[in-house]
Amino acid sequence: GENVEQHPSTLSVQEGDSAVIKCTYSDSASNYFPWYKQELGKRPQLIIDIRSNVGEKKDQRIAVTLNKTAKHFSLHITETQPEDSAVYFCAISGNTPLVFGKGTRLSVIA
Amino acid sequence: DTAVSQTPKYLVTQMGNDKSIKCEQNLGHDTMYWYKQDSKKFLKIMFSYNNKELIINETVPNRFSPKSPDKAHLNLHINSLELGDSAVYFCASSTRGVDTIYFGEGSWLTVV
Numbered sequence: 001g002e003n004v005e006q007h008p009s010t011l012s013v014q015e016g017d018s019a020v021i022k023c024t025y026s027d028s029a030s031n032y033f034p035w036y037k038q039e040l041g042k043r044p045q046l047i048i049d050i051r052s053n054v055g056e057k058k059d060q061r062i063a064v065t066l067n068k069t070a071k072h073f074s075l076h077i078t079e080t081q082p083e084d085s086a087v088y089f090c091a092i093s094g095n096t097p098l099v100f101g102k103g104t105r106l107s108v109i110a
Numbered sequence: 111d112t113a114v115s116q117t118p119k120y121l122v123t124q125m126g127n128d129k130s131i132k133c134e135q136n137l138g139h140d141t142m143y144w145y146k147q148d149s150k151k152f153l154k155i156m157f158s159y160n161n162k163e164l165i166i167n168e169t170v171p172n173r174f175s176p177k178s179p180d181k182a183h184l185n186l187h188i189n190s191l192e193l194g195d196s197a198v199y200f201c202a203s204s205t206r207g208v209d210t211i212y213f214g215e216g217s218w219l220t221v222v
Contacts, residue, residue, distance in 0.1 A: 034210060043200060043213040044153065087151055097143055097165070098211055100153040 002027045004092045006101025013080050014109050021104045023090035024072040030092040033066055033073045038087045038103075047088075048075070080108045113137050114214040116201045122220045123191060131186045131217045133201030140206040142184035144176060147198040147216070156199075159184055160206065191221045 004025045013019050034049035050057045050064045066073040085108045091098040116133040144156040157176045158165045173189045201214040
């Protein structure tokens, strides 16, 4: 079945710096790679996603890169702000419901 | 308008009780899900369901059962609650097949 490893589990950055979270997977049939942000006490919400026919996607300060050969994808947040502090989850899907990584707790220090 | 809504938001109950969590989506989606988020924040799929197929995660105890009166609703019934069932349960929905899923606000279940 599908499985995804997410690193790091915690990440602290200074405001204005960049943050990178990486996920690796094993199932080559995976073809959809979303990222979710979960603020304290709230639901996970989609922030960006990428499909297997695309190598990179950007939305303002957030970008996702995908390397299908190496089976990994990464979330990049530039110019971090305190409101970026949250738990971030990567997820994968092929022919099954989304399988989530274990999450990364990002703390942006002002 | 709340796209995926679930009730109750908070539930405190004693061990051994039976409880239900209701979920409704107004997005016109074909597939609904239940995810469990434990104290370590791990999100695990419990069930996915459309009007043709129920897929059950094999690790889910059979005390948990989804019930869908129609494609806009997927309720979760839990029998003989145990302390380890304490978690946040998220309902979610998506269009058919592989696509973005949208979560409800979560139901915080505490078993004492």
